[in-house]
Amino acid sequence: MPFQIGIVGVGYAGFDSMTPGLSTRELMFEAATRAYEDAGIDPRKDVQSFVCCTEDFWEGISITDEYMPDQLGAVLRPLCTISSDGIIGLATACMHIMSGIADVAVVESHSKISDVVNPDEIASFAYDPVYTHHHFDADPRFLAGMEMARYLKETGTKREYCAQVAVKNKKNALSNPRGVHGANIDKGIVMNSQVAASPLTELESSKGIDASIVFVLASAQKARKLGDHTVWIKGIGWSSDTPVVEDRDLARAEYVEQAAGRAYKMANIRSPASYLDLAEVDDTYSYKELQSLEALKLATKGKAGKMVDAGAFDIDGRLPVNASGGSLGVGHLLEATGLHRTLEAVMQLRGQAGRLQVPSAKRALVQSWRGIPTATGAVAVLGN
């Protein structure tokens, strides 16, 4: 039997560079309220598993998971927190449903990065404390710079093609009501913006924003009873490469190749490039989109740059990629980034993407990365 878990409700709140009027928990409450309304469920009665994707350091509180129940309607209900990206949260909820523990499961993740006083320092503390963190003092994006340099060298990709990713995604975001960092700029402006970690520039480096996103998932049987706008998860996979950054190849996103291979196999997909109608993929940094597209087999190795430059990944191109504007155009959402990509794909498959709508979109891929300095990624294949 084919794998099938229904996304029966989505809700979100925030999507702004700062949200001073709402606490983190209130932001979650608003997103959850909308998601439950969308799914037509009562969280106090209808949900058997709640999953949150958060990390203590970004929350400024130890055992942050213990603070999740109230605003989700999950008090005295089964709840767990996983400290990983939202798509891995979706996978966890899928497992709870497949195992029979739950018929309906809720997944939440959020970013309140505007409350974090020193995000760079938190990112730096993610490096190995003995071998990578202490003997120099540098912007934690140094690893992104090294990855980009190595990617460009090994694939022979022109540097300006990375800038084109930022141009495309920021332009798309202008048509997205959630797009905080939309702009109509050219490659020259992108390449001449301040250097973040050479060759990467600031306009090629996504900026954090605030939002909470909530998903309601249901078994196939239950989903058929809950409304008429179900989007199906048809395959899902995730993978982690070594945390030793010194060991890595840097040019390739092998964790994406692995995660995609598993998701494609589950969804029985042989040629993803022709199967898919759109993709929302990692663009935390400009080069990541190209590197990920090649790992996802949506471009042959070393050709993603040329394709983006030729417009193949534009909204009206061969395969729209980050039609939403992605992280570069909308903003980065910490561990909620994967849920953001999934949200945008769900809107597309429901035909609710407004000016971003890809005509007759039926099959979508979403892919996320946990960010510097990780090599962890997740992929899900969706269909309507």
Next chain:
Amino acid sequence: MPILEKISQASQARHWTDSIPLEFHYTAGVAGEEFRRELKRNGRFLASECSKCKNSYVPARMFCPSCFIEMKETRTLEEPGYVYSYTTVNRNRTGEPNGPVTLALIRFEGVKGGIVHKLNVSEPSSVTFGMKVVSILKEASARTGALTDILAFKPA
């Protein structure tokens, strides 16, 4: 029911600030201790060798990431190393302007892993992939065995 009465005046949006004081000891471990001893005493980098896949890894470590077996053999590396990748940044780890600082992932011929460190060059644009580099270490008497014993790398 969503939140009906929201804050509508910027002056009413309050927050308070606090910090989490964090302090840890990070245990070097068995392999880490050997690496440190070699660096402190002889100013050399120690790699571990896997008996199964025959790969070597620097810094020395207890287990092979591809075979999941203990690595018992070690060997010291010969410099120069080479630049595997590099970048130049303009801020420090807290986001304050600082630099430009050029960093590189230094590797050693025939060995997996490597060391990320500052690269002392007068012109960042003079750095190339594969460029041969050597370490600049603290005086033997000042060394503790920590990675901070390595001050930087420089062109060989």
